[in-house]
Every structure is written in structure tokens, then in C-alpha cells.
Amino acid sequence: MDFPALLLVLMLLAVGAYVLGARKAMAAAAAGGGIRSLHSLPSHYGMLTAVAAVLPALCLAVVWQAAQPPVLTALLKASLPAETQALSAGEFSLIINDITNVVAGNFTPGADQTVIAEAAQRYMKLQDTSDLLRTGIVLLLAAVSTALVYARITARLRARNIVEGVLKALLIVCSAFAIFTTIGIVLSVLFEALRFFKIVPPHEFLFGLDWSPQMAIRADQTGSSGAFGAVPVFAGTMLIALIAMIVAIPIGLLSAIYLSEYAGERLRTVAKPLLEILAGIPTVVYGFFAALTVAPLIRDLGLSFNLPVSSESALAAGLVMGIMIIPFVSSLSEDVLHAVPQSLRDGSLALGATKFETVKNVVVPAALPGIVGGVLLAVSRAIGETMIVVMAAGLSANLTANPFQAVTTVTVQIVTLLVGDQEFDSPKTLAAFALGLVLFFFTLFLNFIALRVVQKYREQYE
Amino acid sequence: MNNNAQPPVCCDTPGRSLSERIGRDLPRRYRAEKRFRRLGLTAIVVALSFLVFLFGSIIGSGYSAFRQTYVELAVTFDESAFTSENLAAADFPGLVKQSLRTMFPEVEGRAALKNLYRIVSPSAAYTLQDMVAENPKLIGTTQRIWVLADDDVDMLIKGQISGAGEEANRRLKDDQLAWITTLRDQGRIETRFNTTFFTAGDSREPEQAGIRGAVMGSFYSLLITLLLSFPIGVMAAIYLEEFAPDNILTNVIEVNINNLAAVPSIIFGLLGLAIFINFFGMPRSTPVVGGLVLTLMTLPVIIIASRAALKSVPPSIREAALGIGASKMQTVIHHVLPLALPGMLTGTIIGMARALGDTAPLLMIGMIAFIVDIPSGFTDPATALPVQIFLWADSPERAFTEKTSAAIMILLAFLIAMNATAVFLRKKFEIKW
The missing domain is CATH 1.20.5 (Single alpha-helices involved in coiled-coils or other helix-helix interfaces)
Structure with a gap:
């Protein structure tokens, strides 16, 4: 029985167990003087039996499913002929690869590959045995645990408490997923990054001024020195993020102030959702827009002023990224402006200040921490943004502050290093994880500060 | 004043x-x-x-990508071409070439003929093959058949490239332009609604490329995302909002969720590559891995929205249920959850819309391969709609530009539909306490 079928059978078993448990509870109630003698509702007894039928069996099935391929491969390796086992690690893994491909039906072994064909046969046989064994053991476990619980059902069994306890445990596991995800991220980038730092020392990576990650295949090859100084990459990221913020902060902040302080109900109901559309557009669409419409526009504009503008200029990518960020800045600052108590505004207006003076001297200073928090969140967004820069910014790492030149960013480098062939023993591939590590911790730092600032600010007026 | x-x-x-x-x-x-x-x-x-x-x-x-140029050919299904039992083995490209030669008998020379053959798409041969496979009685007859024109012809007919300028710099040569004018005058070139775009997978030939494969890839990925992230997200929100004691662990989880919601999506791609593909050995380029990565990305969004929805249910509901003897769990499941569900669904739809538009993590797990076949399951290699847009945007052919824009329009249509549903749900089920 394969895994989905097994799951289906377990579900059916659960339904059966539910009916059995509920029936027994009803019978116990009838014997003990009516339904009121039961501790819990009959459905709780049913659920308890169903949980007993499924939970242990399901856990076992999942563990088995996860452990099966590595165990089977180990058994297979041991059964291969001695001369095959004596091969180098690389060749050996190729053979294992061939065998799994034969098993999956993607590949038919040639006449001279009897070793592989036989091994595949053996592997399939092992797989069949394992499947059979799993089905038997899982179903047996389900039956035994159902029987155990069923036998213990009495009118005084606290079924509801147990069922609710199990449910609560499930809720806790679900909410722990956030922690698992964070741990997963940290581990995945950290391990590969550490391997990278064994080859390239961290100070060279963090402070080196030369970035050309393509490794030379021949010694005399030029332009592929395999240099991993990430400063130009960081500088490019900062340049594009800076341009984006120069676009987004004034427009976003001014629209937020206008919408929250001046605009009438009608304009607000129209303009706010429209601004939110800007936030909902996928970044790949912005990337296409930047590469196809904005970049040529800027280049032509530059040419008419006799300025040499690269067709992958930082300006185009930064400008479009700024457009994307506008709604973040505006909606975050609007929330913050709303949180400023009306009494502050009233006080200022009563003293004779105009609305602008109230906004400038009272509302914005009062909201400043929240606005700064929102802007920090937007900056972290701009730094981590990928598709716009992949499509509109360049690949060559220039250390420049000229917005008309092409620069590259952390995310662009991660994508280019990891799309295509990956070798997890070359610093080229591992460098992507080192960049990912820097990106993760930098954005984490920004987010942490920003969220803290915004929270502190909210508490101040609550 | x-x-x-x-x-x-x-x-x-x-x-x-x-x-x-x-x-x-x-x-x-x-x-x-x-x-x-x-x-x-x-x-x-x-x-x-x-x-x-x-x-x-x-x-x-x-x-303009929603219309496509077709050319009418008079194809003679010569019996001599179908000698073998296997109909698919016949020389269908030859039939197409033959019919083009009969149409323009004056064309001679290898180079000129090659240019002539380039007017129709290579897919014309498959069109013929399908027709014969469906109806073998066609053999021996002459049929007038509309086949796809080549992408350059299509661009010319739509006016996106012009026939002016230096011949060497043009994709269409002078003789080709003359033939196209002739065909046009004879009424043998026309544009029709582009069904290929909605039914085909990816292709190197713009006129044969469609978004079906990408849409299915996105569909399978999102299905997994929905099935995993909705229950997990809702349960996590219930625990954090209704049960969690106020201790360090809860605090850590909360800070974690808020931070995860702001982690760049490409980092989730790195996680998918290192953990799901390298560590667990899951197959690359498949909707399973894509769905799992998008699940992790969407979870914080759903948890935050669901918590807000739970928070908006007034405490009086809980107190009433507790007052008549419901347990805490019964209170939540029977009374609080149904009232919070519309808000949770709204948050989920918005999270799914974000997952649909996200590209970067899918690039990391290899859903960027060139895949012609339409995926039919969770473990078939696939791309996704936004990745398809990225791939086409990188293609040099002029005709792919309009295809990219059209694919973007489809993607935006999906997103607008999803967001409109969310707004509708919110309006319809919103309760003002």
C-alpha cells in the first residue's frame, strides 16, 4: 500500500473508531443510569477513540516514510559488488543516482550495466518489502491502540479533558512552526556560509573591494579570478535602496499626511485602495516595467542631455522600487498619524496655528518615532527586494555612487549564483549563502528595531 | 488677507x-x-x-497578444507520403513545404525557399499530424487549412515591427515581405483569437508559447500552500490569542512571527533549497517544494490576520459561553472561531494572493527550468505564472514582449479577482459589535 492509500485507510479507521467509541459510551451511559452519568459527551468518547486509532499510527507512518529512502540506500550500498564500492565518492554517487533513476522509470540501463539493473531490481524488491512491512505495522499499531482505549471507556473516563489536551498540544505545535521556520532559515544559511568562510576568510568577504565570483576553470583565464570581496555588492544594494527611499519617503509621507489630515471621506475611499493596489502588484511586474519601460526612458533622457547612462542603471531600478515602496510608507505612516490623539491637534488649532503648522509642529513630531519605524521597515523591504533588481539592475559589481551606472545587489548575486548549476563544494555557490546570511541578519536587525520602535510608540498613546 | x-x-x-x-x-x-x-x-x-x-x-x-496571425495553406495529403503503417512517421513538414512551394511556384534556390518556409510556424506540421491522426480519411485529399504564422510575420501584421529600413537589419527580408503582401491580398492571412496562449505550455517559438503549464504549476503550488498554511495558521493564531500564557516562550513566538513576516522572500528560497531539496532530497523544480516554501512564507501573514480576527470578537461572547458551562476549548471552537472565520478567510486570501505573485523563492528551488509539458501532478517539474513572466521577459524575441505583458495581465486578473473576493467577504460578513 502506498502512502496516500495508507492515509486514506487510517482516516476510514478513524471514522470507524469514532462510531465504536461513541456507541460504547452510550452503552455505558444506559447501564449507569442515563446520559447524565457520563463525564463527557458521547462524541468526546468517539473522538478519543478516533485519536487513539490515528495519532500513533500516523506518527509512525510519517517517520517510516521519511526514514525509508536513506535506510534503503544504505542497504543497497552494502549489497553492491566490492569493485563498485571501491570507486571514488563521486563515481559512486553517480551509480546510486542511475539506480534511483532506473527505479523511477526515467532511464533504462544499457546491456553493459548489469550491476545497475540488478541493483535496481534489488532496490525495488526492498521497497516492496518495506511498504508491506510498514502497512502491516502501522495498521497493527492502529488496531492495538484503538482496542486499548476502547477497553478503558467507562462512564467516568474524562474523555473531554484528554481530547482537549491533545487538541491543545496540536495548537502549540502549530504555533511553534514560526520558531521552526526561523531555526530552519538560520541553520540553512549558517551551515553553508560557514563552509564558505572556511575557503574565503570572513574579513576578506566583508571588507574586500573586488567581487567576481566566477571561478577560473583554466589558470590563464581572465576576468574570473574568484574574488569574493562583497563591498561593491553591499554598496550597490545601498545605492538602489537609497534612490528608492528618496522617491518613496516624500511621496508616501505627504500622501499619508494629506489623506489623514486633509482629505475628505470621498477622496480617501478612492485613493486608499488605489494606493494599496500598488502594494499588491507582484514585483516581477515591476521588474518588467523597469527593464522595458523605465530603463530605456531614462537612458534616452540621459542621451538627450549628453549623459552616459547605462541601460541597467541603478536609477531605473531604484525609481521603480521606490514606486513599489510608496504604499508601505504611506499606509504605515497613516496608521501612525491616526494614533496621535485628537486632543493634541485641537490644542494646537485652538492656539491659532494653521493646519499646516499643526501638522509640522505637533502631529509629525509626535508621530516621528512611528514614522521612523515605518521607514525602517520600508528600507528592509527595499534591501530584500529581488525581482526588480534581478530584471533591471546589472550583474557587474561596480563600486560607484553614480546612479547612472550599473550596480549589482545582494539579491541579484544570490539569484545569479544559485540559478543554474549548483556545486555545493565550490565557493561560488556557497557565496550565495554567505550573502543570504548577511541579508537575513541585516533585515532582521532592521525589522526588530522598527517593530520595537513602532510598538513603543503605540503604547505611548494607548 | x-x-x-x-x-x-x-x-x-x-x-x-x-x-x-x-x-x-x-x-x-x-x-x-x-x-x-x-x-x-x-x-x-x-x-x-x-x-x-x-x-x-x-x-x-x-x-495584441490575445490575437494571433494565421496563414491559410492548401495542403495536399498525398498518398505517397503515407506509406508507413505509422501515420505519425509521415513527413508532415514536407507537406507544409510542398504546399508553400505550390503557392509560390516562382521561388527557386535554397536560400529563397528557406525564407519562404519561414513564413509559417514549425507547429504547422503538428497541426497537420493531429488532423490526420483524428481523421485518416483526409489522406489523398487537398484541404485548405489555417496554420499558425511565424512570430515575425505575426509581429509585422500587428504592426509591431515595420518592413522599412535596411534589409540586413530586419528579421523579415524583402522577398518575405512581398509574399506576405500577396497572401494578405488573397485573404490568406488573418488574425484570430489566440487560443494557443491559453492551452499550450512554454515554447521556444513565441507563436506556440502558452501559459497553461505555468498556470497549472501555480495552481498545484498554491493548493499545497492553502492546504497547509490555512489550518496551521488558524491553529497557531487560536493558541496565541486564546490559550497562550504570558511567558517568555509566547513572547519569543510572537516576535518571531512578526519578524518572519518581514523577512525577504528570497531567504525562504534559500531555506527551501538547503532544507527541502538538499537535506530531505525532495525533487527540484516541483510544485511540492514550491508549495512548501510558499507555505512558510504565507504562514506569518495568515497568523497575524487570524489573530486580528480573533481579537475583534468581543469578550462577552466568550464570557457567555463560559457562563453556561462550556469548556475553554468548546467556547473557542463553537463560538469564537465561527465569528472570526470570515476575517481569517480574508487574511488567507490576501496571503495567497501574495504567494501567487511571489517569484524570488521559486527561482531558488529551480522552478525556473524550461518546461514544455503541462504538469499533471505535485511532483512533475513545473514553473509558476510569475516565473514564466520572468523567463519570457528575458527572451530576446520581440514577440515574447507582448506575451509577457499578456501573461502579466492574466496574473493581475487573478490577483484582482482574489482581492475582490476578500473585500467582498469582508463587506458581507463584517460584524460591527
Whole structure:
């Protein structure tokens, strides 16, 4: 029985167990003087039996499913002929690869590959045995645990408490997923990054001024020195993020102030959702827009002023990224402006200040921490943004502050290093994880500060 | 403002002088006020005009992709071509070439003939093959058949490339232009609604490329995302909002969720690559891995929205249920959850819309391969709609530009539909307590 079928059978078993448990509870109630003698509702007894039928069996099935391929491969390796086992690690893994491909039906072994064909046969046989064994053991476990619980059902069994306890445990596991995800991220980038730092020392990576990650295949090859100084990459990221913020902060902040302080109900109901559309557009669409419409526009504009503008200029990518960020800045600052108590505004207006003076001297200073928090969140967004820069910014790492030149960013480098062939023993591939590590911790730092600032600010007026 | 017109009467009494000074300042202050107001309005107008510009440029370059140019051929299914038992083995490209040669008998020479053959798409041969496979009685007859034109011809007919300029710089040569004009005059070239775009997978030939494969890939990925992230997200939110004690662990989880919601999506791609593919050995380029990565990305969004929805249920509901003897769990499941569900669904739809548009993590796990076949399951290699847009945007052929824009229009249509559903749900089920 394969895994989905097994799951289906377990579900059916659960339904059966539910009916059995509920029936027994009803019978116990009838014997003990009516339904009121039961501790819990009959459905709780049913659920308890169903949980007993499924939970242990399901856990076992999942563990088995996860452990099966590595165990089977180990058994297979041991059964291969001695001369095959004596091969180098690389060749050996190729053979294992061939065998799994034969098993999956993607590949038919040639006449001279009897070793592989036989091994595949053996592997399939092992797989069949394992499947059979799993089905038997899982179903047996389900039956035994159902029987155990069923036998213990009495009118005084606290079924509801147990069922609710199990449910609560499930809720806790679900909410722990956030922690698992964070741990997963940290581990995945950290391990590969550490391997990278064994080859390239961290100070060279963090402070080196030369970035050309393509490794030379021949010694005399030029332009592929395999240099991993990430400063130009960081500088490019900062340049594009800076341009984006120069676009987004004034427009976003001014629209937020206008919408929250001046605009009438009608304009607000129209303009706010429209601004939110800007936030909902996928970044790949912005990337296409930047590469196809904005970049040529800027280049032509530059040419008419006799300025040499690269067709992958930082300006185009930064400008479009700024457009994307506008709604973040505006909606975050609007929330913050709303949180400023009306009494502050009233006080200022009563003293004779105009609305602008109230906004400038009272509302914005009062909201400043929240606005700064929102802007920090937007900056972290701009730094981590990928598709716009992949499509509109360049690949060559220039250390420049000229917005008309092409620069590259952390995310662009991660994508280019990891799309295509990956070798997890070359610093080229591992460098992507080192960049990912820097990106993760930098954005984490920004987010942490920003969220803290915004929270502190909210508490101040609550 | 007309204070200026009044001459100062007396300046000795200090009270007078103050109001004077205020009066003198007023025009300046009002001007500043007006200026600021105008500036704010300008900011909104600028932001919205970006939106209009973006939509305009995409619709402007994409609407033409919904029509495609076809050429009518008179194909003779010569019996001599179908000698073998296997009909598919027949030389269908030869039949297409033969019919083009009969149409323009004056064309001679290898180079000229090659140019002639280039007017129709290579897919024409498959069209014929399908027709014969469906109806073998066609053999021995002559049929007038509409086949796809080549992408360059399509671009010319749609006016996206011109026949002017230096011949060497053009994709279409002078003789080809002449043939196209002839065909056009004979009424043998026309544009029709582009069904290929909706039914085909990816292709290197723009005229044969479609979004079906990408849409299915996105569908399978999102199905996994929905099935995993909705229950897990809702349960996590219930625990954190209703049960969690106020301790360090809960705090850590909360800070974690808020931070995860702001982690760049590409980092989730790195996680998928290192953990799901390298560590667990899951197959690359498949919707399973894509769905799992998008699940992790969407979870924080759903948890935050679900918590807000739970928070908006007034405590009186809980107190009433507890008061008549429900357990805490029964209170939540029977009374609080149904009231919070519309809000949770709204958050989920918005999270799914974000997952649908996200590209970067899918690049990391290899859903960027060139895949012609339409995926039919969770473990078939696939791309996703936004990745398809990225791939086409990188293609040099002029015809892929309009295909990219058209694919973007489809993607935006999906997103708008999803968000509209969310807004509708919110409006319909929103309860003002």
C-alpha cells in the first residue's frame, strides 16, 4: 500500500473508531443510569477513540516514510559488488543516482550495466518489502491502540479533558512552526556560509573591494579570478535602496499626511485602495516595467542631455522600487498619524496655528518615532527586494555612487549564483549563502528595531 | 488677507501691535498652508499616475497578444507520403513545404525557399499530424487549412515591427515581405483569437508559447500552500490569542512571527533549497517544494490576520459561553472561531494572493527550468505564472514582449479577482459589535 492509500485507510479507521467509541459510551451511559452519568459527551468518547486509532499510527507512518529512502540506500550500498564500492565518492554517487533513476522509470540501463539493473531490481524488491512491512505495522499499531482505549471507556473516563489536551498540544505545535521556520532559515544559511568562510576568510568577504565570483576553470583565464570581496555588492544594494527611499519617503509621507489630515471621506475611499493596489502588484511586474519601460526612458533622457547612462542603471531600478515602496510608507505612516490623539491637534488649532503648522509642529513630531519605524521597515523591504533588481539592475559589481551606472545587489548575486548549476563544494555557490546570511541578519536587525520602535510608540498613546 | 489694505493706525499700544503682527503674518501663513495642501495632493496624484502609467504600458503592449496571425495553406495529403503503417512517421513538414512551394511556384534556390518556409510556424506540421491522426480519411485529399504564422510575420501584421529600413537589419527580408503582401491580398492571412496562449505550455517559438503549464504549476503550488498554511495558521493564531500564557516562550513566538513576516522572500528560497531539496532530497523544480516554501512564507501573514480576527470578537461572547458551562476549548471552537472565520478567510486570501505573485523563492528551488509539458501532478517539474513572466521577459524575441505583458495581465486578473473576493467577504460578513 502506498502512502496516500495508507492515509486514506487510517482516516476510514478513524471514522470507524469514532462510531465504536461513541456507541460504547452510550452503552455505558444506559447501564449507569442515563446520559447524565457520563463525564463527557458521547462524541468526546468517539473522538478519543478516533485519536487513539490515528495519532500513533500516523506518527509512525510519517517517520517510516521519511526514514525509508536513506535506510534503503544504505542497504543497497552494502549489497553492491566490492569493485563498485571501491570507486571514488563521486563515481559512486553517480551509480546510486542511475539506480534511483532506473527505479523511477526515467532511464533504462544499457546491456553493459548489469550491476545497475540488478541493483535496481534489488532496490525495488526492498521497497516492496518495506511498504508491506510498514502497512502491516502501522495498521497493527492502529488496531492495538484503538482496542486499548476502547477497553478503558467507562462512564467516568474524562474523555473531554484528554481530547482537549491533545487538541491543545496540536495548537502549540502549530504555533511553534514560526520558531521552526526561523531555526530552519538560520541553520540553512549558517551551515553553508560557514563552509564558505572556511575557503574565503570572513574579513576578506566583508571588507574586500573586488567581487567576481566566477571561478577560473583554466589558470590563464581572465576576468574570473574568484574574488569574493562583497563591498561593491553591499554598496550597490545601498545605492538602489537609497534612490528608492528618496522617491518613496516624500511621496508616501505627504500622501499619508494629506489623506489623514486633509482629505475628505470621498477622496480617501478612492485613493486608499488605489494606493494599496500598488502594494499588491507582484514585483516581477515591476521588474518588467523597469527593464522595458523605465530603463530605456531614462537612458534616452540621459542621451538627450549628453549623459552616459547605462541601460541597467541603478536609477531605473531604484525609481521603480521606490514606486513599489510608496504604499508601505504611506499606509504605515497613516496608521501612525491616526494614533496621535485628537486632543493634541485641537490644542494646537485652538492656539491659532494653521493646519499646516499643526501638522509640522505637533502631529509629525509626535508621530516621528512611528514614522521612523515605518521607514525602517520600508528600507528592509527595499534591501530584500529581488525581482526588480534581478530584471533591471546589472550583474557587474561596480563600486560607484553614480546612479547612472550599473550596480549589482545582494539579491541579484544570490539569484545569479544559485540559478543554474549548483556545486555545493565550490565557493561560488556557497557565496550565495554567505550573502543570504548577511541579508537575513541585516533585515532582521532592521525589522526588530522598527517593530520595537513602532510598538513603543503605540503604547505611548494607548 | 485684506489686512494689507488697512494702513496701520497706531503702533503704540502693545495689544494692537501683536494683532498687527499676527495680521501681517497671516497671508504668509495661509500661503504656506495652501502650498502644503497642494504638495500633499500632488504626492497622491504622482503616486496614482505611476499606477496608471504602469497599467497603461502593460495593457498597451500586451493586448495584441490575445490575437494571433494565421496563414491559410492548401495542403495536399498525398498518398505517397503515407506509406508507413505509422501515420505519425509521415513527413508532415514536407507537406507544409510542398504546399508553400505550390503557392509560390516562382521561388527557386535554397536560400529563397528557406525564407519562404519561414513564413509559417514549425507547429504547422503538428497541426497537420493531429488532423490526420483524428481523421485518416483526409489522406489523398487537398484541404485548405489555417496554420499558425511565424512570430515575425505575426509581429509585422500587428504592426509591431515595420518592413522599412535596411534589409540586413530586419528579421523579415524583402522577398518575405512581398509574399506576405500577396497572401494578405488573397485573404490568406488573418488574425484570430489566440487560443494557443491559453492551452499550450512554454515554447521556444513565441507563436506556440502558452501559459497553461505555468498556470497549472501555480495552481498545484498554491493548493499545497492553502492546504497547509490555512489550518496551521488558524491553529497557531487560536493558541496565541486564546490559550497562550504570558511567558517568555509566547513572547519569543510572537516576535518571531512578526519578524518572519518581514523577512525577504528570497531567504525562504534559500531555506527551501538547503532544507527541502538538499537535506530531505525532495525533487527540484516541483510544485511540492514550491508549495512548501510558499507555505512558510504565507504562514506569518495568515497568523497575524487570524489573530486580528480573533481579537475583534468581543469578550462577552466568550464570557457567555463560559457562563453556561462550556469548556475553554468548546467556547473557542463553537463560538469564537465561527465569528472570526470570515476575517481569517480574508487574511488567507490576501496571503495567497501574495504567494501567487511571489517569484524570488521559486527561482531558488529551480522552478525556473524550461518546461514544455503541462504538469499533471505535485511532483512533475513545473514553473509558476510569475516565473514564466520572468523567463519570457528575458527572451530576446520581440514577440515574447507582448506575451509577457499578456501573461502579466492574466496574473493581475487573478490577483484582482482574489482581492475582490476578500473585500467582498469582508463587506458581507463584517460584524460591527
